Amino acid sequence: MVDGKKQWKAWLYLLPVIILTLVFTVWPIINTVRIAFLDDYTLMDDVGGMEFSVGVHNFEKVVNNPEFLTCLKNTLLLTVITVPISTFLALLIAVCLNSIKALNRLLQTIYFLPYVTNTIAIGIVFSTMFSMVGTGFGGENPYISTAGIINNIIGIFGIEPVNWVNTGSTYWANMFVMIVYIVWNALPFKILILLGGLQSVNKQYYDAAKVDGTGRVRTFFRITVPMLSPMLAYVVITGFIGGFKEYSSVVGVFTEDMGPPDKQGALNTMVGFINHNLMSGSPREGIASAGAILLFIIIFAVTMLNMYVSKKRVHY
Amino acid sequence: MKVVLKELTKIFPGRTKKAPEVIAVNKFDFEIPDGKLVGLLGPSGCGKSTTLYMICGLQKPSSGKIFFGEDDVTDLSPENRGVGLVFQNYALYPHMTVKQNILFPLQNFKGADRLTKAEMLERAYNVAKLVQIDDLMDRKPSELSGGQQQRVAIARALVKMPRVLLLDEPLSNLDARLRLQTREEIKRIQRETGITTVFVTHDQEEAMSISDIIVVMKLGVVQQIDKPQNVYDDPVNLFVAKFLGTPPINVFEGNVTEGKLYIGEDCVLDVDGVEDQEVFIGIRPEGFIYDESGPFHCSLRNVEVMGRDVSIVSTNESSLNPIIRSIVDADNKIDVSAEKVSFSLKPHKVFIFNKETEERIRFGKDPEQAPKTESKEE
Numbered sequence: 006m007v008d009g010k011k012q013w014k015a016w017l018y019l020l021p022v023i024i025l026t027l028v029f030t031v032w033p034i035i036n037t038v039r040i041a042f043l044d045d046y047t048l049m050d051d052v053g054g055m056e057f058s059v060g061v062h063n064f065e066k067v068v069n070n071p072e073f074l075t076c077l078k079n080t081l082l083l084t085v086i087t088v089p090i091s092t093f094l095a096l097l098i099a100v101c102l103n104s105i106k107a108l109n110r111l112l113q114t115i116y117f118l119p120y121v122t123n124t125i126a127i128g129i130v131f132s133t134m135f136s137m138v139g140t141g142f143g144g145e146n147p148y149i150s151t152a153g154i155i156n157n158i159i160g161i162f163g164i165e166p167v168n169w170v171n172t173g174s175t176y177w178a179n180m181f182v183m184i185v186y187i188v189w190n191a192l193p194f195k196i197l198i199l200l201g202g203l204q205s206v207n208k209q210y211y212d213a214a215k216v217d218g219t220g221r222v223r224t225f226f227r228i229t230v231p232m233l234s235p236m237l238a239y240v241v242i243t244g245f246i247g248g249f250k251e252y253s254s255v256v257g258v259f260t261e262d263m264g265p266p267d268k269q270g271a272l273n274t275m276v277g278f279i280n281h282n283l284m285s286g287s288p289r290e291g292i293a294s295a296g297a298i299l300l301f302i303i304i305f306a307v308t309m310l311n312m313y314v315s316k317k318r319v320h321y
Numbered sequence: 322m323k324v325v326l327k328e329l330t331k332i333f334p335g336r337t338k339k340a341p342e343v344i345a346v347n348k349f350d351f352e353i354p355d356g357k358l359v360g361l362l363g364p365s366g367c368g369k370s371t372t373l374y375m376i377c378g379l380q381k382p383s384s385g386k387i388f389f390g391e392d393d394v395t396d397l398s399p400e401n402r403g404v405g406l407v408f409q410n411y412a413l414y415p416h417m418t419v420k421q422n423i424l425f426p427l428q429n430f431k432g433a434d435r436l437t438k439a440e441m442l443e444r445a446y447n448v449a450k451l452v453q454i455d456d457l458m459d460r461k462p463s464e465l466s467g468g469q470q471q472r473v474a475i476a477r478a479l480v481k482m483p484r485v486l487l488l489d490e491p492l493s494n495l496d497a498r499l500r501l502q503t504r505e506e507i508k509r510i511q512r513e514t515g516i517t518t519v520f521v522t523h524d525q526e527e528a529m530s531i532s533d534i535i536v537v538m539k540l541g542v543v544q545q546i547d548k549p550q551n552v553y554d555d556p557v558n559l560f561v562a563k564f565l566g567t568p569p570i571n572v573f574e575g576n577v578t579e580g581k582l583y584i585g586e587d588c589v590l591d592v593d594g595v596e597d598q599e600v601f602i603g604i605r606p607e608g609f610i611y612d613e614s615g616p617f618h619c620s621l622r623n624v625e626v627m628g629r630d631v632s633i634v635s636t637n638e639s640s641l642n643p644i645i646r647s648i649v650d651a652d653n654k655i656d657v658s659a660e661k662v663s664f665s666l667k668p669h670k671v672f673i674f675n676k677e678t679e680e681r682i683r684f685g686k687d688p689e690q691a692p693k694t695e696s697k698e699e
């Protein structure tokens with residue numbers, strides 16, 4: 006045990022971290038809850054010493070706000086669609102990577118690159134890849150000067166160019182780009198975790214299965230997947246949490262407009278909603294805080310649900 | 322069914338270009354008789370597991386052939402050989418119950434071999450009864466003791482009624498007591514099923530007690546194949562003599578001069594017909610006779626009483642072991658305060674070995690010492 010004198014020193018060393026955590030994490034959380042439950046709170050009046058009545062006025066405003074419902078819908082859709090896809094793809098790729106010997110290191114590095122690349126930068130690249138530059142496309146004078154690489158590629162197969170992200174693009178075209186982008190961006194982390202899991206599975210289980218004449222598919226589903234289940238659960242749970250916090254990916258592709266130029270905010274997310282209201286809502290901080298708390302409740306509930314499911318399905 | 326190994330060889334390439342290749346198993350020739358339990362014995366790294374994995378098909382031999390009965394199985398994949406394998410650490414699937422573990426191999430059967438659910442369950446319960454785990458069927462492996470896991474592993478290997486059962490150091494993860502008990506169990510199960518069995522171990526006592534036949538290996542090369550008692554009583558070289566027996570054999574440097582065996586100045590034994598030469602001499606602990614007028618003199622260290630026997634610990638300049646341990650009858654009245662102790666020797670417990678080759682040099686007319694012609698099994 007640490008004796009009294011040493012304990013005193015230990016606290017001293019921890020002090021900077023404790024202070025920073027208190028100021029920048031603990032207090033903001035407490036203050037968010039406080040603000041959310043103060044009716045029509047504004048920072049100016051708070052500083053001015055005004056008293057607010059306690060209530061759920063902010064929450065009423067949030068849930069009655071059509072913009073909030075759009076954000077909720079977008080966030081839910083993106084999460085529910087991308088998490089299963091990216092988890093499945095990551096599992097597939099991890100298994101492939103694990104089974105090839107040649108170029109193993111190089112491929113792992115390549116798959117890991119998106120993880121260390123800036124989200125906004127990737128987003129800009131994506132929006133360029135999917136863009137459809139060229140004036141007058143579809144008008145009386147249809148000519149395309151340059152289109153993004155995606156439209157060029159699908160053009161090779163004789164498919165008409167699609168307006169993915171530019172003015173006049175449809176909601177699902179936008180969503181498609183976002184899904185591809187988010188899945189691609191989520192892969193490296195998931196692959197890394199699952200590959201680590203695969204490499205830690207004792208080879209003897211596979212030898213035992215082989216001696217018993219177990220087919221490849223059965224080996225995968227009855228041995229590999231159960232052995233990976235803790236990692237799969239981890240990847241899914243963090244995937245859901247990440248999905249509900251989706252924001253910078255939309256900014257990366259669509260800029261702060263959160264949608265194509267003619268439909269601003271069409272792809273806004275929960276975090277986007279909170280951000281925008283902090284800048285321009287009314288009452289600004291009140292609504293943003295209430296939104297943040299709703300987001301927290303959703304993430305908390307979904308995580309609980311995930312944990313409950315994984316308790317039954319995960320073999321530690 | 323008998324298993325025949327013909328010049329079975331496994332060479333692992335070196336890890337790098339410069340690293341030498343490893344000959345893990347070198348020209349293993351052996352016919353395992355039908356229904357016998359064969360103990361594969363040798364120090365760690367001598368190629369026991371590699372041999373086993375080649376028999377079961379998880380590793381391909383570099384050269385040589387394997388026959389099950391009359392069938393050449395050398396190029397068959399493991400699932401087509403009909404072998405049951407028990408791994409050193411059991412490799413039970415941790416996420417499945419005992420029942421699911423045992424059922425797992427049966428569920429892989431395809432086509433005409435496919436069993437109904439009821440048949441599978443019946444077979445699983447029968448084999449579980451055989452290894453006495455039928456009351457543990459709904460537990461997970463993590464809820465079992467080491468000995469119980471071991472039985473589950475055997476049950477899983479037996480349930481598909483393999484033609485050959487292979488066990489890779491199956492007792493090494495058990496504590497001493499359980500090890501004794503479980504090896505009796507394995508022996509019983511093997512007898513009841515009559516399955517040809519290969520049992521790998523580095524523990525000579527285990528191999529001696531359980532095997533019908535022992536194969537002693539060293540650095541990938543088979544040294545001796547015989548019944549356990551014969552290997553102990555009649556080792557072919559110094560390695561085998563040293564590897565078997567507890568307490569271990571006492572080894573001395575000495576020489577043969579004019580038909581007499583000398584250890585230091587002491588002329589300890591007549592060895593007729595052996596040419597004059599430097600030799601290693603191995604004397605089993607039970608080969609000493611406490612004899613005040615005996616020809617072999619040692620410095621007495623201490624005496625350990627073990628009830629029925631007495632263990633005399635002494636030293637001698639020519640001994641290669643730091644101490645000499647001799648076991649004599651407790652009826653001997655030993656003068657514990659004396660500085661010297663003298664022995665005479667039982668000739669059939671004394672082995673002499675060529676100093677260069679470490680091969681056995683046989684002497685005298687004693688039947689145990691006479692060169693053996695082919696010790697064929699029944």
Ligand SMILES: Nc1ncnc2c1ncn2[C@@H]1O[C@H](COP(=O)(O)OP(=O)(O)O)[C@@H](O)[C@H]1O
Binds near residue numbers: 344366
């Ligand atoms: N996969 C492998 N690659 C290279 N060398 C190996 C491999 N497996 C075993 N060996 C070598 O072969 C020899 C025999 O190994 P093994 O059969 O496992 O010994 P044992 O089971 O008797 O302890 C050892 O020297 C070991 O290092």
Ligand SMILES: [Mg+2]
Binds near residue numbers: 366
């Ligand atoms: Mg081994």
